[in-house]
Amino acid sequence: xxxxxxxxxxxxxxxxxxxxxxxxxxxxxxxxxxxxxxxxxxxxxxxxxxxxxxxxxxxxxxxxxxxxxxxxxxxxxxxxxxxxxxxxxxxxxxxxxxxxxxxxxxxxxxxxxxxxxxxxxxxxxxxxxxxxxxxxxxxxxxxxxxxxxxxxxxxxxxxxxxxxxxxxxxxxxxxxxxxxxxxxxxxxxxxxxxxxxxxxxxxxxxxxxxxxxxxxxxxxxxxxxxxxxxxxxxxxxxxxxxxxxxxxxxxxxxxxxxxxxxxxxxxxxxxxxxxxxxxxxxxxxxxxxxxxxxxxxxxxxxxxxxxxxxxxxxxxxxxxxxxxxxxxxxxxxxxxxxxxxxxxxxxxxxxxxxxxxxxxxxxxxx
Amino acid sequence: xxxxxxxxxxxxxxxxxxxxxxxxxxxxxxxxxxxxxxxxxxxxxxxxxxxxxxxxxxxxxxxxxxxxxxxxxxxxxxxxxxxxxxxxxxxxxxxxxxxxxxxxxxxxxxxxxxxxxxxxxxxxxxxxxxxxxxxxxxxxxxxxxxxxxxxxxxxxxxxxxxxxxxxxxxxxxxxxxxxxxxxxxxxxxxxxxxxxxxxxxxxxxxxxxxxxxxxxxxxxxxxxxxxxxxxxxxxxxxxxxxxxxxxxxxxxxxxxxxxxxxxxxxxxxxxxxxxxxxxxxxxxxxxxxxxxxxxxxxxxxxxxxxxxxxxxxxxxxxxxxxxxxxxxxxxxxxxxxxxxxxxxxxxxxxxxxxxxxxxxxxxxxxxxxxxxxxxxxxxxxxxxxxxxxxxxxxxxxxxxxxxxxxxxxxxxxxxxxxxxxxxxxxxxx
Numbered sequence: 001x002x003x004x005x006x007x008x009x010x011x012x013x014x015x016x017x018x019x020x021x022x023x024x025x026x027x028x029x030x031x032x033x034x035x036x037x038x039x040x041x042x043x044x045x046x047x048x049x050x051x052x053x054x055x056x057x058x059x060x061x062x063x064x065x066x067x068x069x070x071x072x073x074x075x076x077x078x079x080x081x082x083x084x085x086x087x088x089x090x091x092x093x094x095x096x097x098x099x100x101x102x103x104x105x106x107x108x109x110x111x112x113x114x115x116x117x118x119x120x121x122x123x124x125x126x127x128x129x130x131x132x133x134x135x136x137x138x139x140x141x142x143x144x145x146x147x148x149x150x151x152x153x154x155x156x157x158x159x160x161x162x163x164x165x166x167x168x169x170x171x172x173x174x175x176x177x178x179x180x181x182x183x184x185x186x187x188x189x190x191x192x193x194x195x196x197x198x199x200x201x202x203x204x205x206x207x208x209x210x211x212x213x214x215x216x217x218x219x220x221x222x223x224x225x226x227x228x229x230x231x232x233x234x235x236x237x238x239x240x241x242x243x244x245x246x247x248x249x250x251x252x253x254x255x256x257x258x259x260x261x262x263x264x265x266x267x268x269x270x271x272x273x274x275x276x277x278x279x280x281x282x283x284x285x286x287x288x289x290x291x292x293x294x295x296x297x298x299x300x301x302x303x304x305x306x307x308x309x310x311x312x313x314x315x316x317x318x319x320x321x322x323x324x325x326x327x328x329x330x331x332x333x334x335x336x337x338x339x340x341x342x343x344x345x346x347x348x349x350x351x352x353x354x355x356x357x358x359x360x361x362x363x364x365x366x
Numbered sequence: 367x368x369x370x371x372x373x374x375x376x377x378x379x380x381x382x383x384x385x386x387x388x389x390x391x392x393x394x395x396x397x398x399x400x401x402x403x404x405x406x407x408x409x410x411x412x413x414x415x416x417x418x419x420x421x422x423x424x425x426x427x428x429x430x431x432x433x434x435x436x437x438x439x440x441x442x443x444x445x446x447x448x449x450x451x452x453x454x455x456x457x458x459x460x461x462x463x464x465x466x467x468x469x470x471x472x473x474x475x476x477x478x479x480x481x482x483x484x485x486x487x488x489x490x491x492x493x494x495x496x497x498x499x500x501x502x503x504x505x506x507x508x509x510x511x512x513x514x515x516x517x518x519x520x521x522x523x524x525x526x527x528x529x530x531x532x533x534x535x536x537x538x539x540x541x542x543x544x545x546x547x548x549x550x551x552x553x554x555x556x557x558x559x560x561x562x563x564x565x566x567x568x569x570x571x572x573x574x575x576x577x578x579x580x581x582x583x584x585x586x587x588x589x590x591x592x593x594x595x596x597x598x599x600x601x602x603x604x605x606x607x608x609x610x611x612x613x614x615x616x617x618x619x620x621x622x623x624x625x626x627x628x629x630x631x632x633x634x635x636x637x638x639x640x641x642x643x644x645x646x647x648x649x650x651x652x653x654x655x656x657x658x659x660x661x662x663x664x665x666x667x668x669x670x671x672x673x674x675x676x677x678x679x680x681x682x683x684x685x686x687x688x689x690x691x692x693x694x695x696x697x698x699x700x701x702x703x704x705x706x707x708x709x710x711x712x713x714x715x716x717x718x719x720x721x722x723x724x725x726x727x728x729x730x731x732x733x734x735x736x737x738x739x740x741x742x743x744x745x746x747x748x749x750x751x752x753x754x755x756x757x758x759x760x761x762x763x764x765x766x767x768x769x770x771x772x773x774x775x776x777x778x779x780x781x782x783x784x785x786x787x788x789x790x791x792x793x794x795x
Binding site: 023025026027028029030031032035036037038040043044074075076077078079 | 569571616620621622623627658684685686687688700701702704708709710
């Protein structure tokens, strides 16, 4: 096995500044309620990081099983912050899976992504404002382009994760076609039920996360299905679309607000360390909710011809554009796909060990 | 308050554990006069309650009792038990200590230690000397080999039945006794206030002292002592003879999350010692020690550890992260098994001992003797490389664990060194 002596320093660039204090006692793994017989973490991964086993780290799927309840960090005898190490590994892995290499640059350069986002926001707002044609129709086209872009970006990530987690370590294309495994993957994807596997359920965190996620998914639906044309139609306050918008906007504002406050006051282990990209993520999400709500409020109250509405709607679309182009593919957003996939890959690994995995033999694969 | 009693000596020794006793004897044997102040009703400190000592497996009371007796009979040593040092004032080259003798509610001069009061007293209390495993009377002599052999009454539990007063042949029960002030003038002070073990509640994950079969090492010492509470090893919840016993190492040391990041130096060895003694008294029991690394650094310690391994005591490298229990109060330990394919595991035992660490027994900076504490509350030495007993306060010396965790041999050695430094200091005055 190839050893990379610089590996731990590399990982530290993604967070986890205290991890060198670790004396390898295993308290973290033993105290972790999600650490299981067949996938134990964090100690093994900390050790692998320290001794430079790069292949072990880049093929690891355990970071995606961790929900950062913070129990390991709170009880660590060395205050080495193993929970934050797992977070850093997730960033490291996102950067690893990212074909463009942009995530890596953003993660390592603090506020670069934020400045870029601000610049892009200004540019798009200016661009949209100076568009003289029918902006409502243009917005429709922009919104319909979002899912195409996201799918391409995501496809790259998922394929690359598959390559690192399965193809490389197992030496071939392996899969599990058992319905139970696929079903479990979907259940985890939609419910995040491991969130409550943590010792003492952090209800505030779970509710905030659920609010943000549901609000966000709704916003995604509203925009990608182009349900809203605020410049062309006048919506009633309690129409079906309006109710969706009210919920989505408020859920994001409340959930995002709680998350930001927790990060600000560092009230839980999971919110003690904030990478600039975490702030960018939460704040942009917050802005999406706020601008969506405000747009819709102006439409409902003053009708589609309101001059302020024209401006706010452009701002709303500009924020969404920046979000889709810059934040979705290059921050932790994509973890919503990695977590359920990790559950699936865990099954594949087990099947492969037992020799029952579905295997595709291509000449090149060893 | 009773009348002020005045004592003038060369040296005041605070604390009468093995370090305090040793330095008092070393000074008195050189011709200096010494006063010892001890907060407990008997001298002897922690060591007198231990079963045996490592690595020789000598009987602890066989080493401590002769020293206790020498101190109490020494013509130049004045012993004040059940007394507290409230303040020490430095006046020029002398120290004046204000000490309070707590009331025992008996006439100490008249008592003949006949134990008649104890026999007739109808009220039982948990015995703290037996770590709560046994019971004692509300008026009782603290333990069999206590010095002085004087009973102490606990008025908060006394029901004022008067049985003891009627039974006492010397008529020395004094229900209305009050604290008595004592003033001690001394030329030097030796601090020997020792340690306390980290509390059972230190780590939330270890049951907060609420799991009946998770006990402290001091309680295990009493279970193992020949004159202990049960006379044999039984577990507290149901009196069963435990068939499987586990030691949790570093349960109160080397853990920043409980504020004790340092190594307490003695836990590895006392756990091994207790494990060896246990395999003597319970030959068929499984004994497991969960450790992070074994620190056997003294003379003969490594051999002692190897003997324990050879005797069949299991050593498992793992930090215990959590202790829970099943319906029968069997403790369950959650660890990460690190050998082979590492994985989390839960292991059930019938009795668990938390190897607690050592923390300062008393904050000596409260005495304002110009001494400094280190970040953990132990007394700092003025220069560790030059002397093992000189503190930053002139005329103030330190003996034993007050300076930081150490074992009995080390405490005895540097108690001697504290006595020597104090003697030098007094001669030069």
